[in-house]
Amino acid sequence: QVQLQQSGPGLVKASQTLSLTCAISGDAISNNGVAWNWIRQSPSRGLEWLGRAYYRSKWHIDYAASVNRRLTISPDTSKNQFSLQLNSVTPEDTAVYFCARDSPAYCSGGNCYGHYFDQWGQGTLVTVSS
Amino acid sequence: SYVLTQPPSVSVAPGKTARITCEGDSIVAYSVHWYQQRPGQAPVLVIYYDSDRPSGIPERFSGSNSGDTATLTINRVEAGDGADYYCQVWDDSSDHPVFGGGTKLTVL
Numbered sequence: 537q538v539q540l541q542q543s544g545p546g547l548v549k550a551s552q553t554l555s556l557t558c559a560i561s562g563d564a565i566s567n568n569g570v571a572w573n574w575i576r577q578s579p580s581r582g583l584e585w586l587g588r589a590y591y592r593s594k595w596h597i598d599y600a601a602s603v604n605r606r607l608t609i610s611p612d613t614s615k616n617q618f619s620l621q622l623n624s625v626t627p628e629d630t631a632v633y634f635c636a637r638d639s640p641a642y643c644s645g646g647n648c649y650g651h652y653f654d655q656w657g658q659g660t661l662v663t664v665s666s
Numbered sequence: 667s668y669v670l671t672q673p674p675s676v677s678v679a680p681g682k683t684a685r686i687t688c689e690g691d692s693i694v695a696y697s698v699h700w701y702q703q704r705p706g707q708a709p710v711l712v713i714y715y716d717s718d719r720p721s722g723i724p725e726r727f728s729g730s731n732s733g734d735t736a737t738l739t740i741n742r743v744e745a746g747d748g749a750d751y752y753c754q755v756w757d758d759s760s761d762h763p764v765f766g767g768g769t770k771l772t773v774l
Binding site: 583584585598600634638641642650651652656658659 | 696697699701707708710714720752755756758762763765767768
């Protein structure tokens with residue numbers, strides 16, 4: 537079965553870079569039917585999608601507007617994993633970070649729709665100290 | 667951007683039926699997915715594509731979607747069903763997901 541294993545530090549100083557990795561087992565990161573996401577959760581923001589990477593003949597990366605200029609998601613096919621780097625963090629970035637796989641609900645005419653998150657990592661609590 | 671609204675809390679006695687709603691403008695046009703999250707754990711998909719159940723999810727869990735409201739129904743509620751539940755759709759116009767604010771289910 538598919539498993540996502542997260543790793544990375546739980547404490548980051550303000551203004552520095554938050555880095556997390558999600559190792560995939562039971563699926564290939566280059567699977568062209570799914571995408572690989574980062575999502576965070578905090579009491580103030582709830583579940584907040586950050587971005588995703590997916591392979592459709594080439595790599596595509598999408599970011600949420602709220603973190604677009606600070607976030608980098610990088611797939612690593614050699615290690616079958618993907619990573620998150622969030623720059624210039626502030627205490628507002630304190631949250632539990634999850635990696636997750638998304639799959640489409642259905643496809644029609646070559647396009648796919650209604651994606652949902654069917655596999656999740658265990659979550660990493662990241663605290664940004666001021 | 668698209669907004670999903672859930673009641674903050676729902677309470678139900680064991681053995682009864684719990685219904686958790688998720689409201690959005692013409693939500694019937696979207697595929698709605700539901701997640702269960704227990705404290706300290708990652709969310710788990712319990713319903714996808716409005717009413718489909720992933721393998722391993724009990725038949726007690728069901729979903730429906732009509733008009734402006736999607737509903738997660740849990741029949742014969744058990745103590746272990748107590749958790750936070752989130753609805754989610756994929757906004758195809760932005761190609762981004764949208765989550766509801768979550769509903770805390772308390773089993774009395």
